[in-house]
Amino acid sequence: xxxxxxxxxxxxxxxxxxxxxxxxxxxxxxxxxxxxxxxxxxxxxxxxxxxxxxxxxxxxxxxxxxxxxxxxxxxxxxxxxxxxxxxxxxxxxxxxxxxxxxxxxxxxxxxxxxxxxxxxxxxxxxxxxxxxxxxxxxxxxxxxxxxxxxxxxxxxxxxxxxxxxxxxxxxxxxxxxxxxxxxxxxxxxxxxxxxxxxxxxxxxxxxxxxxxxxxxxxxxxxxxxxxxxxxxxxxxxxxxxxxxxxxxxxxxxxxxxxxxxxxxxxxxxxxxxxxxxxxxxxxxxxxxxxxxxxxxxxxxxxxxxxxxxxxxxxxxxxxxxxxxxxxxxxxxxxxxxxxxxxxxxxxxxxxxxxxxxxxxxxxxxxxxxxxxxxxxxxxxxxxxxxxxxxxxxxxxxxxxxxxxxxxxxxxxxxxxxxxxxxxxxxxxxxxxxxxxxxxxxxxxxxxxxxxxxxxxxxxxxxxxxxxxxxxxxxxxxxxxxxxxxxxxxxxxxxxxxxxxxxxxxxxxxxxxxxxxxxxxxxxxxxxxxxxxxxxxxxxxxxxxxxx
Numbered sequence: 001x002x003x004x005x006x007x008x009x010x011x012x013x014x015x016x017x018x019x020x021x022x023x024x025x026x027x028x029x030x031x032x033x034x035x036x037x038x039x040x041x042x043x044x045x046x047x048x049x050x051x052x053x054x055x056x057x058x059x060x061x062x063x064x065x066x067x068x069x070x071x072x073x074x075x076x077x078x079x080x081x082x083x084x085x086x087x088x089x090x091x092x093x094x095x096x097x098x099x100x101x102x103x104x105x106x107x108x109x110x111x112x113x114x115x116x117x118x119x120x121x122x123x124x125x126x127x128x129x130x131x132x133x134x135x136x137x138x139x140x141x142x143x144x145x146x147x148x149x150x151x152x153x154x155x156x157x158x159x160x161x162x163x164x165x166x167x168x169x170x171x172x173x174x175x176x177x178x179x180x181x182x183x184x185x186x187x188x189x190x191x192x193x194x195x196x197x198x199x200x201x202x203x204x205x206x207x208x209x210x211x212x213x214x215x216x217x218x219x220x221x222x223x224x225x226x227x228x229x230x231x232x233x234x235x236x237x238x239x240x241x242x243x244x245x246x247x248x249x250x251x252x253x254x255x256x257x258x259x260x261x262x263x264x265x266x267x268x269x270x271x272x273x274x275x276x277x278x279x280x281x282x283x284x285x286x287x288x289x290x291x292x293x294x295x296x297x298x299x300x301x302x303x304x305x306x307x308x309x310x311x312x313x314x315x316x317x318x319x320x321x322x323x324x325x326x327x328x329x330x331x332x333x334x335x336x337x338x339x340x341x342x343x344x345x346x347x348x349x350x351x352x353x354x355x356x357x358x359x360x361x362x363x364x365x366x367x368x369x370x371x372x373x374x375x376x377x378x379x380x381x382x383x384x385x386x387x388x389x390x391x392x393x394x395x396x397x398x399x400x401x402x403x404x405x406x407x408x409x410x411x412x413x414x415x416x417x418x419x420x421x422x423x424x425x426x427x428x429x430x431x432x433x434x435x436x437x438x439x440x441x442x443x444x445x446x447x448x449x450x451x452x453x454x455x456x457x458x459x460x461x462x463x464x465x466x467x468x469x470x471x472x473x474x475x476x477x478x479x480x481x482x483x484x485x486x487x488x489x490x491x492x493x494x495x496x497x498x499x500x501x502x503x504x505x506x507x508x509x510x511x512x513x514x515x516x517x518x519x520x521x522x523x524x525x526x527x528x529x530x531x532x533x534x535x536x537x538x539x540x541x542x543x544x545x546x547x
Contacts (some may be wrong), residue, residue, distance in 0.1 A: 003105060007113030014474055015095065043130050051136040064141065065247040070241035072132050076162045077221055079122050083159075083166035086118035089326055089477065091167070096474035097284055111276035115163070117477075122159035130155055134246075142256065146249040150258050154242055157265040157286070164268040168275050174283030238264055275521050303440055309404060313412035314419065320391065321384070321420070326476035327391060331384040332420060336427070364442055364513040366505065370447045371438070373501045373518065375428050376453045380493035382424070385461025386416035387484045389469040389547070393479075396471050396547055406539045410462060417458035425450055445517045451526040459531040461489045466538060496527060 051067060056062045058137045091114050098108055134151050137143070218249070241264070243255040248254030282405070321327045362370065389396065389411075399409050429447065432438040438446075473479055500523050504510050510519050538544070 004109040004112040007100070007105065007109055008116040011096070011113045045133040048136045051133055052140050055137070055140045061511055065243055067133075068246055069239055069243040071130065072242045072411075073236060075126060075158065076128055076236065076239060079126060079159050080124060080162035080166050082125060083118065083163045084170065085122060085329070087167050087170045088117050088161075090114050090168065090544060091280070099474075101281070101284070104278065106122075107281045108273045108277045110278050111273070115167070119159055119163065124153065128373065130158065139172065143246075144250050147246055150245050150249050150254070154245065154261065157261065160265045160272075161268045161344070164272040167272055170284055171275060171279040175279045183535050218404060239385055271546050282443060310408055310412050310415065313370045313404070313409065314416050317391075317413065317416040321416075324476055326480075327387070329384065330480050331387065332423070334383065336423065354501070364439075365511060365516045367438065368445055368449075368513060368520075369501045369505055370515055371428075371432065371442070372449055372453070373452050373497060375425065375446075376457070376497050377494055378424055379450075379454055379457045380490045381486075382421060382457070382461075383418070383480060383486060384420045385414065385458045386465050386483075386489050388413040388417060388462040390471060390473070390479045391467045391476075393471055393473055396469075400545060402415050404423075406544050407536075409544075410466075410535060411540065414455070414462050416459045418454050421454040422459065425454065442513065445513055448523065449517060449520050453526065456524060456528050456531065457489070457493050459528060460492060460534065463531055463535045463538075464489050464492075466535065466543070471547060 054067050057065050058066055079495055091111070096112065097110070100113070134155070138147050138151070242260045244257035245254050245261055248257065321331050392399065399406075402409075423521065425447075427507060428450075429443070432443055432446070468483075468485060470479055470483060500520070504519055507519075
């Protein structure tokens with residue numbers, strides 16, 4: 001195990017080392033913590049209310065343990081889905097694995113090293129969901145010290161079982177299915193699957209929004225059955241024994257359940273190592289085979305059709321983003337979470353007419369400013385532009401030898417981020433037209449301004465990434481982890497346009513749709529011009545040669 005521990009430390013250092021990073025950026029973390037603090041307080045307050053309401057509802061029937069049972073079921077399901085995506089990316093599609101294979105290491109030792117980083121994500125997720133609910137349940141139920149002691153140990157064991165199940169499924173798939181032949185397709189499916197799952201959960205919850213009906217049906221369901229916990233967790237024993245270990249912590253049932261959970265977790269860990277020893281390296285070696293599918297000559301000629309350089313470069317960038325699961329998740333799918341959820345929530349909400357009436361309370365000027373700042377905030381969170389340079393990794397030097405002017409390269413990267421932002425803008429366009437019933441003339445003005453703002457966020461993100469790129473990565477996830485470029489981009493964009501919108505909102509001299517649009521457009525042109533000027537200075541100084 002000493003070698004396994006050494007591999008784990010080495011791989012974590014490769015991903016999270018602060019070597020070469022500017023230590024002065026620490027203050028930005030402090031600012032980010034202050035910004036997030038109100039949201040954390042709101043979240044904890046919400047969890048506290050939910051636990052207390054459910055406890056008061058279930059306690060008269062003696063079924064309060066259902067809170068923990070459902071919590072464990074949801075957590076294990078969520079950790080399993082996260083594990084599927086991270087295992088595929090970290091175990092098989094990370095570039096560093098090929099460099100570790102020649103070392104005198106057993107497959108299970110490599111596997112444990114690769115599992116270290118995904119486990120950190122699982123603990124962060126489990127901690128955010130489990131710990132607040134666990135604490136408030138113990139508080140409202142007057143739990144003993146054993147409850148808290150068992151709970152901390154159960155938290156440490158939480159990711160092992162779902163991660164083992166997900167890992168074994170992926171390793172079997174990679175070993176016996178010709179994934180290499182469909183490598184690009186499998187990468188895309190891994191990312192898209194997450195979006196559809198979250199949308200499904202959201203739709204399912206939105207279809208059951210009548211809290212009175214839910215409470216009445218739930219109470220009737222509980223009254224009819226005395227063994228609800230066992231019924232719900234019957235198909236997944238780890239959730240059942242975890243719940244018993246906490247709710248019966250002062251009895252022999254709780255102690256035995258706790259011991260059973262430890263035994264199941266150890267067995268899962270040993271199974272993970274055994275299956276990894278058998279399957280992991282064989283699956284990794286198959287990945288490098290690539291797709292040998294023959295391509296028709298007609299298709300080859302069509303692909304070789306002469307087209308503008310900038311268009312070819314943009315298509316190349318889009319293919320890389322859509323064929324790499326990490327880039328697809330970070331640049332496309334995560335950027336769609338906000339607008340997709342808003343579309344679904346508004347579409348399923350029966351009070352859409354009231355929302356349309358709510359927007360009619362504002363003047364044309366105010367409606368335009370509200371729509372503009374809302375979409376600009378969402379566009380500023382997109383990670384496509386802030387990873388424009390870093391996505392190249394060690395292949396960035398190839399751009400220096402291509403017969404392309406640096407301006408063409410940067411223009412194409414900005415245009416790529418702008419093109420992906422179009423998906424988000426299109427979704428908001430649907431909401432504004434179909435749900436909020438915004439007049440066409442306001443939509444037209446908003447669209448022109450938003451397309452300009454999208455170019456600004458794309459140019460600003462590319463410039464910030466140019467200042468501090470992350471090119472020496474071995475896993476695509478390193479491009480987005482522990483970097484402040486995204487936060488800088490968000491703060492600059494929201495700060496600049498927030499002040500601008502607030503200023504115009506309170507300007508009595510600026511009234512009406514046309515005047516407001518012209519002032520905003522003028523500000524946008526100046527902002528875009530400044531960013532391009534800064535970028536041009538860097539290019540003139542040949543900074544791209546020093547990356």
